[in-house]
Amino acid sequence: MLELSDISHGISEYNCTEDKISDALYLRSDQATNNIVYTTISHNIDFLNDDEIKNLPILLALIASLDTKKYSYQELDNEIYIASGGISFGCSTYKEEEKEEFKPRLNIKFKVLEENFHQAIDLIIEIIKNTKFDDKKRIKEILLSSKSQIESGLLMSGSQVVMGLVKSYYSPMGSYNNKVSGLDAYKYLSELLSDFESEFSKLKDKLIKLYKKIFNSKDLIISSVGKDEDLDNNKKALEKYINNLNRQEFKKAKYSFIKNNKNQGIYLSSNVNFISKGYNLKDLGEKYTGDKVVLANILSSSYLHTEIRAKGGAYGDGAVFSRNGDFLTYSYRDPNVENTIKVYNEIPNYIRNLDLSQDDLKNYIIGSMNSFDPLLSLSVIDELNLSKYLTKVFDEKVIENKEEALKTNMEKLKSYADIIEKALNENYIGAIGNEEKLRENSKYFKEIIPLNKNN
Known part of the structure; x- marks a missing residue:
């Protein structure tokens, strides 16, 4: 081992x-x-x-x-x-x-x-x-x-x-x-x-x-x-x-954006659903750290897997923490709507009550290491070099985050429950799937609309 x-x-x-x-x-x-x-x-x-x-x-x-x-x-x-x-x-x-x-x-x-x-x-x-x-x-x-x-x-x-x-x-x-x-x-x-x-x-x-x-x-x-x-x-x-390129000078355009939790349920011809809820932790004052990758692994392979896939019958599930601050949950080919949303909302309490042995925590940490140093194809190396330059996330930063993941401890993991609760309470949610299921759970959505109104 x-x-x-x-x-x-x-x-x-x-x-x-x-x-x-x-x-x-x-x-x-x-x-x-x-x-x-x-x-x-x-x-x-x-x-x-x-x-x-x-x-x-x-x-x-x-x-x-x-x-x-x-x-x-x-x-x-x-x-x-x-x-x-x-x-x-x-x-x-x-x-x-x-x-x-x-x-x-x-x-x-x-x-x-x-x-x-x-x-x-x-x-x-x-x-x-x-x-x-x-x-x-x-x-x-x-x-x-x-x-x-x-x-x-x-x-x-x-x-x-x-x-x-x-x-x-x-x-x-x-x-x-x-x-x-x-x-x-x-x-x-x-x-x-x-x-x-x-x-x-x-x-x-x-x-x-x-x-x-x-x-x-x-x-x-x-x-x-x-x-x-x-x-x-x-x-x-x-x-x-x-x-052979155009050399005309163009002024940078201002991209207009206003936050709006539209909370749409979008229906199409499908018997299953795809449901996500989340928010940006950076907007709430929380920085990205490597131990959040370990927490995502625990949530995805333990809690969400048990509640959404094993009990709920979905084909897949997961939680993601991105470098840009996003915390997002998702379900894949999910027969449920309300149960899945309730499972998402209970994530903070699951984290607060998390009780892992040192061996279990160690295995979750080891299972997260591929996120920091995956095996890459040559074409992906090309993409990675471009991405590193544009995002300024160079090797030193990735190594720092990997060290944070290796030092993950239960106390730090449990400390994230409050910020995740704040993120979920912002109530940003979206779903794509079966019209009947979405309408049955319309209380979670501000509008329920067809994928293509022209069909």
Whole structure:
């Protein structure tokens, strides 16, 4: 049996170094990758206004799937397949622990054999410079497919979606994420498709304007993982990419946000539910510490597992403490509503009465260590390097949090009951699931609405 003394006090190091290509920051990690290079090109998009943010997920669904000046969309798809292991466009947000503002970024991710790196960059340049937005039929097909994928994916990732919904009530970053990749994005997409014929002309103009704006050279960051020699050789291709970017200066936009516990019950065609409740502990004066990861492990694998999964019949459950201060609970494919909410509300009392032997506590601590030093794929190392730079959570901070987890004691764990009670009393709750179940428990929600009012 493992002892705490057997646990390493450090974490894996991925030797990321900072370099420059023109005005862009070049984060590079020398790794043995079997001649494959993993790269993320990250664009700052903090200058987008509310309407542009709303249309960003529409653009990201279309880009790399439409005709360009040089290729039909079928030819482009084939060229991407030949040259790379895939090229994806997505939006991510980052936040430093001690700052209120978050950083929205548009990330282009791709992996290629070193010999094909220049070819992949040429394809990306073609996509960001020469995409055509005039094929109404093709655009509608893509958006309908995207809508269908979101709907079918809800029953697979409903717990993540409902936690995102709750975060959107109290967190500016959560609200932004909900608009670009959550339920707000889905609702906007549904509205567009319900009146697509009359809306297309306006949509096209908005997309073209947004498309010309977002691929900007200001505050550009490029992160790559591969052999050092290859990363040197790729500088010329990346410089070519930079030279094709928009260099117009845009003023940072103010993101408007007001806290509002909307407490929505959102129904769709489903017999099961996904329920979340939580709040931000930092807003209540509580800092993130590593021993909260141990507490999350205890709550998820003991209390919530017993009450929500074993007794309640749900497929899954959990509690999460994030670096940004979020404390969130969730249930997955849950037949219940009221019982689950009552279980969440009893978490503080469970913590106050927690009575673990030293061996049990030790096992929970050991079971939490993977959170601080997980086994990472090479593509995730690329993402990690970018995230560390933007959030300023470097190895020293992670090691400090790991030490806090290793020193977890019962007295400290029990001390968190009061702050968690305060968070739960803020009463931020969301649910996605069965209409009948939600209406039976309407006292917990301020509104019960359909996922898609246009269906």
